[in-house]
Amino acid sequence: MTKSIYLIGFMGSGKTTIGKKISRELQLDFADMDEVIEKRLNKSIPMIFKDKGEAYFRIQETVVLKQLKVPIIATGGGIIERSENRIFMKENGIIIYLRTSFTEIQNRLKDDNERPLWVNGDSKKLYKKRIPLYENIADFTIDTEKYRKEEIIKKIKGIISFQ
Numbered sequence: 358m359t360k361s362i363y364l365i366g367f368m369g370s371g372k373t374t375i376g377k378k379i380s381r382e383l384q385l386d387f388a389d390m391d392e393v394i395e396k397r398l399n400k401s402i403p404m405i406f407k408d409k410g411e412a413y414f415r416i417q418e419t420v421v422l423k424q425l426k427v428p429i430i431a432t433g434g435g436i437i438e439r440s441e442n443r444i445f446m447k448e449n450g451i452i453i454y455l456r457t458s459f460t461e462i463q464n465r466l467k468d469d470n471e472r473p474l475w476v477n478g479d480s481k482k483l484y485k486k487r488i489p490l491y492e493n494i495a496d497f498t499i500d501t502e503k504y505r506k507e508e509i510i511k512k513i514k515g516i517i518s519f520q
């Protein structure tokens with residue numbers, strides 16, 4: 358594999374969960390961008406947002422995106438916000454969008470307090486704004502409500518096997 362697989366989608370779409378499982382099953386290196394940022398700054402995402410603000414987080418996110426060279430990458434939900442990130446992913450990888458409805462995300466994240474923009478922001482508005490961005494850059498789209506996790510993983514493995 359020369360290109361990375363970038364998993365994209367709204368918060369709670371399963372990028373981290375699915376990415377980790379695939380990398381384990383295929384024994385391919387994996388990076389979760391949020392985890393990389395947290396380790397680098399030695400701070401949790403909520404603390405980064407609280408202490409430094411979203412703009413600072415977005416800068417770190419772009420730096421990490423450009424440095425990571427591993428086969429499977431779980432991005433953060435906001436990776437598509439910057440056009441710079443979208444161009445980079447398009448040029449350097451295969452982009453897989455894990456499509457999930459807002460209702461299902463509400464269900465999955467009902468007890469979450471680790472995602473500042475989910476907890477504090479207008480998440481419905483954010484969701485509506487981002488959907489076209491995910492859709493427009495995706496090379497492949499997988500509906501995470503139509504398929505079980507195992508089936509999603511199988512589909513992604515299929516995509517990888519063609520690279």
Ligand SMILES: Nc1ncnc2c1ncn2[C@@H]1O[C@H](COP(=O)(O)OP(=O)(O)OP(=O)(O)O)[C@@H](O)[C@H]1O
Nearest residue numbers: 367368369370371372373374375433434465501506
């Ligand atoms: N396909 C799925 N079906 C049901 N629940 C799921 C599915 N994928 C993930 N989940 C659950 O949704 C929650 C959020 O998943 P996860 O952390 O993988 O999302 P994410 O896309 O990485 O979010 P973020 O953008 O905030 O990093 C977890 O509790 C996870 O178990």
Ligand SMILES: O=C(O)C1=C[C@@H](O)[C@@H](O)[C@H](O)C1
Nearest residue numbers: 368391433434435472473474
């Ligand atoms: O959707 C977003 O903007 C975010 C999603 C998470 O993965 C984290 O990257 C952070 O909480 C911001």
Ligand SMILES: [Mg+2]
Nearest residue numbers: 372373391431
């Ligand atoms: Mg994640």
